Amino acid sequence: MTETVAPDPTPEQAALIARVRRMMLIAGLTTAVGVGALLVVIGYRLFKTDGSASIVDITATLPKGARIVATAAAGDRLAVTVDIGGVTEIRTFDAKTLKPAGRLRFANEP
Incomplete structure (x- = not known):
């Protein structure tokens, strides 16, 4: 070739x-x-890791006769709607630490 x-x-x-x-x-x-x-x-x-691997165990006490109506998560907050003897209250908690972040109460006008 x-x-x-x-x-x-x-x-x-x-x-x-x-x-x-x-x-x-x-x-x-x-x-x-x-x-x-x-x-x-x-x-x-x-x-x-953001430290989210740790397990947080917290017991939140409610007043006698209160009941949880609804829960919701929004961003870094956890909202719990509570009915306390006919008065509606929304309690918010930090989602990572579960520490209380605020409370909003609703009452009926007399």
């Missing part, structure tokens, strides 16, 4: 080939750095 021999590139062609190789090297390194940064961010978000 006969092998075809490519002629030697001219100096302009050699400069163009070197330039294309350099551009491909830069593009490859940029891609590798981008993929590495993405993997670091994903790993950080997977393994970071």
